[in-house]
Amino acid sequence: MLLLLISVLFVAIVNGLQEAVIFTFEIPQKRDGRFVYDLITSSPPLDVNSRYAYFLLCDHFASSSIICREASDDEKVIGFVGGYRKPTDPETLFVWQIAVDEKHRGKGLPAMMLDKMLQVHNPVTITSIEATYTPSNKASYHFFTKYAKAKQALANIDDYLSADDFGSSTGHEEEKLIKIFLTPMPTTMKNKEK
Numbered sequence: 001m002l003l004l005l006i007s008v009l010f011v012a013i014v015n016g017l018q019e020a021v022i023f024t025f026e027i028p029q030k031r032d033g034r035f036v037y038d039l040i041t042s043s044p045p046l047d048v049n050s051r052y053a054y055f056l057l058c059d060h061f062a063s064s065s066i067i068c069r070e071a072s073d074d075e076k077v078i079g080f081v082g083g084y085r086k087p088t089d090p091e092t093l094f095v096w097q098i099a100v101d102e103k104h105r106g107k108g109l110p111a112m113m114l115d116k117m118l119q120v121h122n123p124v125t126i127t128s129i130e131a132t133y134t135p136s137n138k139a140s141y142h143f144f145t146k147y148a149k150a151k152q153a154l155a156n157i158d159d160y161l162s163a164d165d166f167g168s169s170t171g172h173e174e175e176k177l178i179k180i181f182l183t184p185m186p187t188t189m190k191n192k193e194k
């Protein structure tokens with residue numbers, strides 16, 4: 001499988017100076033698990049899983065995950081989308097975690113990563129994307145709804161896990177499920193937001 005998907009040159013004016021960064025988008029390899037762990041650790045409010053979990057994700061679920069780096073650094077991961085095709089519905093890509101290094105937010109990197117991921121699956125059809133988010137995570141909500149709008153896709157939001165499901169002692173917020181229909185939404189479903 002082709003590991004390096006594409007390089008993108010990003011140019012911005014920062015404090016009056018022109019800043020140019022080349023980003024690379026790659027399918028992760030097992031060794032990337034530790035760098036993904038570092039990114040997730042510095043990306044609150046994401047739940048941090050074990051290093052081992054990220055090694056597995058970068059190995060077993062590599063084809064449904066993407067990492068982004070600055071071309072000048074072949075270790076540090078500055079963007080990550082980790083996901084899988086749902087076992088019961090392989091045409092749905094479930095995005096488990098998505099993060100961009102604070103320094104590189106606001107450059108549209110998460111949408112580029114998701115687009116690259118959809119290209120990796122071509123010609124396997126991905127008809128929808130699912131993800132969950134906590135209502136207080138405005139960045140997450142805004143990113144996914146903006147992505148759906150850019151794709152002219154309908155998005156459906158539903159309950160997924162309640163705070164009680166996590167257990168009251170955990171203090172974990174509820175999780176909402178957003179489903180983005182990349183192909184026309186079934187007519188039996190109405191666009192709804194709870």
Ligand SMILES: CC(C)(COP(=O)(O)OP(=O)(O)OC[C@H]1O[C@@H](n2cnc3c(N)ncnc32)[C@H](O)[C@@H]1OP(=O)(O)O)[C@@H](O)C(=O)NCCC(=O)NCCS
Nearest residue numbers: 043044045098099100105106107108110138139140142143
């Ligand atoms: C979520 C995340 C990946 C978005 O990255 P990003 O580089 O800021 O994304 P984009 O630049 O594409 O922004 C997408 C939209 O979200 C909005 N947005 C970003 N951060 C926001 C915030 N804190 N509050 C409200 N809106 C926000 C942006 O303004 C943008 O909309 P606009 O273009 O209409 O202004 C990033 O904030 C992150 O890594 N957060 C920590 C980890 C996390 O919470 N991941 C999501 C859990 S599923």
